[in-house]
Amino acid sequence: MEVNGENYSVVYETDTATIICEGTLRLYGVAGYSSVTDLFNAAADQHPETITLNLEGLQFLNSSGINALSKFVIRVRNKKSSKLVVRGTNQFPWQGKSLKNLKRLMPGLILEFSE
Amino acid sequence: MSQTEPTTESLLEEIAELRQEAEELRLENADLEMLMEMNTEHSDYLEEDLLKKVDATLRESEKRFRLITETIPVPILVTRLSDSTAVYLNEHLSVLLGLPAEKLLGNSALDFLYDNPDERQKLLDTLEKDGCLTNYELRGRKADNTPVRVALFSQLLMFNDEPCLLSALYDLTEHWLAKEEIRKLSEALEKRMKEREGKYLTFAMAGEEYGVSILKVREIIGVMPITSVPRTPDFMKGVINLRGRVIPVTDLRLKFGMDAADYTDRTCIIVADIEQHFEETGKTDVTIGMVVDSVSEVLNIRGTDIEETPELGLGSNTDYILGMARVNGKVKILINIDNLFDFREVSFLESKGKDFRFKGG
Numbered sequence: 001m002e003v004n005g006e007n008y009s010v011v012y013e014t015d016t017a018t019i020i021c022e023g024t025l026r027l028y029g030v031a032g033y034s035s036v037t038d039l040f041n042a043a044a045d046q047h048p049e050t051i052t053l054n055l056e057g058l059q060f061l062n063s064s065g066i067n068a069l070s071k072f073v074i075r076v077r078n079k080k081s082s083k084l085v086v087r088g089t090n091q092f093p094w095q096g097k098s099l100k101n102l103k104r105l106m107p108g109l110i111l112e113f114s115e
Numbered sequence: 116m117s118q119t120e121p122t123t124e125s126l127l128e129e130i131a132e133l134r135q136e137a138e139e140l141r142l143e144n145a146d147l148e149m150l151m152e153m154n155t156e157h158s159d160y161l162e163e164d165l166l167k168k169v170d171a172t173l174r175e176s177e178k179r180f181r182l183i184t185e186t187i188p189v190p191i192l193v194t195r196l197s198d199s200t201a202v203y204l205n206e207h208l209s210v211l212l213g214l215p216a217e218k219l220l221g222n223s224a225l226d227f228l229y230d231n232p233d234e235r236q237k238l239l240d241t242l243e244k245d246g247c248l249t250n251y252e253l254r255g256r257k258a259d260n261t262p263v264r265v266a267l268f269s270q271l272l273m274f275n276d277e278p279c280l281l282s283a284l285y286d287l288t289e290h291w292l293a294k295e296e297i298r299k300l301s302e303a304l305e306k307r308m309k310e311r312e313g314k315y316l317t318f319a320m321a322g323e324e325y326g327v328s329i330l331k332v333r334e335i336i337g338v339m340p341i342t343s344v345p346r347t348p349d350f351m352k353g354v355i356n357l358r359g360r361v362i363p364v365t366d367l368r369l370k371f372g373m374d375a376a377d378y379t380d381r382t383c384i385i386v387a388d389i390e391q392h393f394e395e396t397g398k399t400d401v402t403i404g405m406v407v408d409s410v411s412e413v414l415n416i417r418g419t420d421i422e423e424t425p426e427l428g429l430g431s432n433t434d435y436i437l438g439m440a441r442v443n444g445k446v447k448i449l450i451n452i453d454n455l456f457d458f459r460e461v462s463f464l465e466s467k468g469k470d471f472r473f474k475g476g
Contacts, residue, residue, distance in 0.1 A: 060161075061157075063154050063157055063161070066153060066154060066157040067150065067154055070149075070150050070153055070154075071150070074146050074150075093164060094157070094160055094161060094164060097156070097160045098153065098156065098157045098160065101152075101153045101156060101157075102153075104149055104153070105146065105149055105150075105153075
């Protein structure tokens with residue numbers, strides 16, 4: 001599954017249960033993120049043992065985007081069937097601040113940062 | 116219809132369900148609050164990050180602007196549109212105006228760039244009409260009060276959050292001075308051409324043709340008895356009595372350093388007036404006679420047919436030559452008889468004329 005835009009792509013690799021987000025995500029509001037949210041929900045609903053969310057190539061994410069991401073984390077948490085690993089990078093400073101906050105929603109979430 | 120009373124068990128079940136729902140709502144509410152907080156923090160961070168980037172971009176942009184304006188060899192000036200105050204300028208403008216930047220910055224361009232402050236309004240009108248200025252010529256003054264001419268190329272620009280005018284100045288002063296010099300020279304040349312053109316009496320001496328302005332010539336007479344005057348220069352042949360008036364006569368051959376020639380029936384005396392300035396009397400005309408081999412004709416010579424006297428070598432005094440006239444493929448030397456004799460010679464000629472007049476009674 002994948003969602004592609006002018007400056008971004010969101011891909012779900014089912015065999016590894018990995019969601020890869022890349023580029024600049026600056027869609028407008030809940031409606032703008034509906035396709036991305038559908039992809040997130042589909043991944044969560046498959047109940048894989050571990051879901052990996054790879055954000056290492058995501059340069060920018062706007063507020064509606066962090067909202068969509070947070071709701072995905074809540075969904076995985078509430079299903080209680082999958083572990084969640086979030087991979088970010090220190091290369092894009094916003095990730096260091098905002099991705100840490102995801103652990104407040106799901107304390108068991110594993111956060112990995114690459115340089 | 117009778118209504119069944121709820122049993123204690125069913126009530127307890129209902130309470131348990133409500134408690135469960137309340138707990139779920141509490142958790143959901145907590146999630147929502149957390150989402151809001153996260154969203155706000157994320158927004159704050161993005162805003163801060165973007166502002167930093169904007170600041171960095173502005174700084175970089177300003178750095179580039181300064182780098183460009185300091186590198187290109189063109190005077191640059193940024194003035195506030197509201198009051199013409201200089202808010203930025205480069206070193207080249209300081210050099211152009213001969214003033215250090217600190218004496219220009221913060222001051223009105225009207226004080227240091229505009230020769231005529233009214234020009235500013237004309238400039239603004241042009242700017243409003245065309246949106247920019249291209250090759251707008253402006254007269255200014257340097258710090259030492261020497262005039263400066265520039266061509267302005269201006270655009271509107273937001274500088275330090277204020278509407279400003281960015282101007283590149285192209286120094287036209289040298290060009291303008293050269294043009295002025297050419298204009299003056301052209302005028303002088305035209306004036307000289309007009310002065311020189313006209314009718315000339317041409318005469319011959321030693322096979323060469325000469326000319327003298329007809330306006331200077333009183334009359335032409337044949338050779339008549341000349342009373343020699345002792346202790347006078349060789350070229351001074353003496354005096355003649357022309358209808359009761361004593362006129363000093365010079366031999367032009369001798370004056371020109373040529374060999375003397377016998378006088379023939381073709382020999383003539385050209386009686387002409389020499390204009391001379393005397394300290395006591397101011398401008399005075401002195402009438403003299405000039406002996407020439409023969410008189411040819413009166414020619415109307417155009418200014419364009421008269422060329423300047425060529426350089427004839429070191430020490431050659433050619434002030435008495437007005438120019439060289441080209442007539443029918445031949446060159447005629449035009450004589451300025453006002454410069455033919457120097458001041459002492461003219462004084463001498465005039466005194467001899469007066470002496471004889473006095474003696475003649």
